[in-house]
Amino acid sequence: MPANRLSALFHRRLLPWLVLGTILVLYAGTILLLRPAANFGNLQDDALYFALGKALATGRGYMLPSFPGGLHTLKCPALYPWLLSWIWRIDPRFPSNVMPAIGLTIAFGCWFLIACWLLAKRTLGLDSPWALAVAAFCGFNFFALFLGGSVLTDLPFAALALTAALCADRALEPNGHWAWMACAGVLTGLATGLRTVGVTLIAGIVLVALVRRAWHLVALMCVVGGGLALPWIFPSLLRALAALRGFQTHPNSPALPLGWRQTLALYSSYLNLWRNSVPNWATQWAVLRKNVLSAIIEPGIFLLFPLANRSAFLSVGLGSLVALGSWAGIFYRLRKTGWKAIHGISLFYLAMVLPYPFPPQRFLVLLLPLFFGGLAVVAREIASRAAGALRGSGPATTRAGAAVSLLALLAFAGLATANCAWFAPRELAANMGHQRALLTEERQAYRWIARHTAPQAVFIAYNDVLLYLYTGRQAIRPIDCSTAGYYDNDPAVPLRDAAHLTDVARFVHATYWVATPDDFDVELGNDRPVLLRREHEILAPLPEVFRSGRGRVRIYDIRALTASSARQR
Numbered sequence: 001m002p003a004n005r006l007s008a009l010f011h012r013r014l015l016p017w018l019v020l021g022t023i024l025v026l027y028a029g030t031i032l033l034l035r036p037a038a039n040f041g042n043l044q045d046d047a048l049y050f051a052l053g054k055a056l057a058t059g060r061g062y063m064l065p066s067f068p069g070g071l072h073t074l075k076c077p078a079l080y081p082w083l084l085s086w087i088w089r090i091d092p093r094f095p096s097n098v099m100p101a102i103g104l105t106i107a108f109g110c111w112f113l114i115a116c117w118l119l120a121k122r123t124l125g126l127d128s129p130w131a132l133a134v135a136a137f138c139g140f141n142f143f144a145l146f147l148g149g150s151v152l153t154d155l156p157f158a159a160l161a162l163t164a165a166l167c168a169d170r171a172l173e174p175n176g177h178w179a180w181m182a183c184a185g186v187l188t189g190l191a192t193g194l195r196t197v198g199v200t201l202i203a204g205i206v207l208v209a210l211v212r213r214a215w216h217l218v219a220l221m222c223v224v225g226g227g228l229a230l231p232w233i234f235p236s237l238l239r240a241l242a243a244l245r246g247f248q249t250h251p252n253s254p255a256l257p258l259g260w261r262q263t264l265a266l267y268s269s270y271l272n273l274w275r276n277s278v279p280n281w282a283t284q285w286a287v288l289r290k291n292v293l294s295a296i297i298e299p300g301i302f303l304l305f306p307l308a309n310r311s312a313f314l315s316v317g318l319g320s321l322v323a324l325g326s327w328a329g330i331f332y333r334l335r336k337t338g339w340k341a342i343h344g345i346s347l348f349y350l351a352m353v354l355p356y357p358f359p360p361q362r363f364l365v366l367l368l369p370l371f372f373g374g375l376a377v378v379a380r381e382i383a384s385r386a387a388g389a390l391r392g393s394g395p396a397t398t399r400a401g402a403a404v405s406l407l408a409l410l411a412f413a414g415l416a417t418a419n420c421a422w423f424a425p426r427e428l429a430a431n432m433g434h435q436r437a438l439l440t441e442e443r444q445a446y447r448w449i450a451r452h453t454a455p456q457a458v459f460i461a462y463n464d465v466l467l468y469l470y471t472g473r474q475a476i477r478p479i480d481c482s483t484a485g486y487y488d489n490d491p492a493v494p495l496r497d498a499a500h501l502t503d504v505a506r507f508v509h510a511t512y513w514v515a516t517p518d519d520f521d522v523e524l525g526n527d528r529p530v531l532l533r534r535e536h537e538i539l540a541p542l543p544e545v546f547r548s549g550r551g552r553v554r555i556y557d558i559r560a561l562t563a564s565s566a567r568q569r
Contacts, residue, residue, distance in 0.1 A: 020114065034432050039149065041465070044466075052084070053083070062074065067476060068475075084104075111159040115162035116135045120372075123342055125336075134372045137303060137372045143362075146428060149428075161201050162342070172208065184205060184341075205225070206221050211339050257503035257506070262480045263504050287357045291360050295354060300323040300326075301361070302368060304322065305424070318415075326378075330370055449473055454511075460514065461513070461514035464476050477504070478501055485524075497527065502561060542556045
């Protein structure tokens with residue numbers, strides 16, 4: 001083969017993969033350098049998944065062992081806990097087995113970045129350099145790095161979803177083979193095993209196949225994807241139907257304390273979570289309005305956080321411009337190429353996510369390649385036209401405008417690169433450092449609990465599942481707050497929840513209450529300061545039985561509180 005053909009083959013085929021491989025190595029290395037194990041449990045869902053995996057590994061079935069009395073009615077599908085159960089089987093020593101679990105997420109994160117690159121090339125029609133830039137920004141923004149060092153389903157789900165979209169597009173090509181759609185069906189079924197919202201992947205691909213009049217592929221996706229998804233969602237469907245009819249398998253009737261009902265829903269039912277935060281149609285409209293606005297500006301937040309937080313110009317001005325460019329690029333490519341699988345998926349996915357009463361940011365990680373790919377489409381168009389104007393012999397004003405456009409584009413690219421390469425990792429490192437310092441004190445508390453409390457003692461703790469993993473003691477959060485106050489801007493809602501802050505402790509007859517400075521840190525709006533004040537009021541008169549070295553973690557004996565409620569009943 002002539003040398004020039006070898007060189008062309010290297011630059012066209014091999015070089016992009018080498019660059020992508022470098023991106024993957026840097027991505028994995030950056031996450032490991034951040035030492036993310038210290039952040040385990042901070043988002044709470046990660047500890048919950050890991051505890052479910054432990055229960056499966058130890059033969060207790062799919063149940064939450066940390067919940068007082070155990071909990072067998074759970075809101076999330078079992079596939080991800082099943083994957084984590086193999087880590088427990090290989091290495092049952094906690095917390096040393098947290099890093100292998102994070103390693104699993106990193107592997108899925110690399111898969112996600114490969115899918116981002118392929119989607120940018122094949123769906124958005126970007127050349128390899130632009131597609132590689134999209135993949136890099138998808139991996140090195142603050143949120144992807146944070147989630148990449150977690151034990152959560154966000155990146156595994158996104159990896160499966162994007163790969164399913166790519167397979168479906170291959171099947172829908174003029175000479176596409178049905179086997180690609182079968183592969184897409186398998187992936188969507190597995191994605192539904194990670195998250196119930198995976199059913200939107202099936203619906204989105206079916207919609208695009210219907211638009212293309214590919215009836216046999218519609219049937220294939222329904223049979224394969226629907227068949228594999230059904231076992232994961234069937235229990236949830238039964239529980240949702242039972243809840244709608246008023247026949248519930250776990251005590252959650254209106255006669256029970258409000259704080260208990262809201263907190264039970266956190267662990268057991270997405271439907272009841274929704275009901276707790278959306279009491280009427282006015283609140284639902286407020287939820288939809290705020291979440292849609294958040295989704296519209298999200299491309300700028302993903303790309304520019306945390307740097308954009310340093311000035312209003314960057315966050316509002318430049319962030320809005322980035323979002324506008326991103327959506328313009330997405331719709332520009334949609335008009336040129338027609339509907340692709342990712343477009344159908346996005347339509348159903350957003351229709352399910354945006355009405356949910358929780359900020360959609362985490363859920364939108366799936367759409368990162370669309371957001372950044374759309375921005376790359378616009379940037380490429382600006383760069384191409386500006387370069388053409390500079391090479392031409394047009395008026396001086398036209399060439400000056402082209403030069404200014406190129407300089408502005410280069411300045412923006414430099415700013416975004418600096419944010420992802422420097423500011424985002426530094427912000428994450430600072431967060432990890434805070435969590436590492438607090439975890440040192442929390443471990444002191446966990447050692448005291450293991451040595452000085454009875455195995456049957458029940459704890460109130462905001463990081464309840466983490467406490468269980470360290471000590472084996474059952475625990476539960478003091479309350480899960482309604483998000484209605486955040487969406488309705490109603491200060492009465494957090495005050496109402498604070499008034500019920502002892503409901504859970506009394507209902508489960510808790511023995512101890514663990515208080516830390518990070519309590520209620522994932523609550524929305526003004527909930528946290530209200531709840532912290534109320535927690536202090538409740539605990540101040542009770543005996544303090546443990547205080548960590550720096551005094552930031554305290555344990556209170558609350559038997560007097562729970563005994564008084566038992567006498568009242």
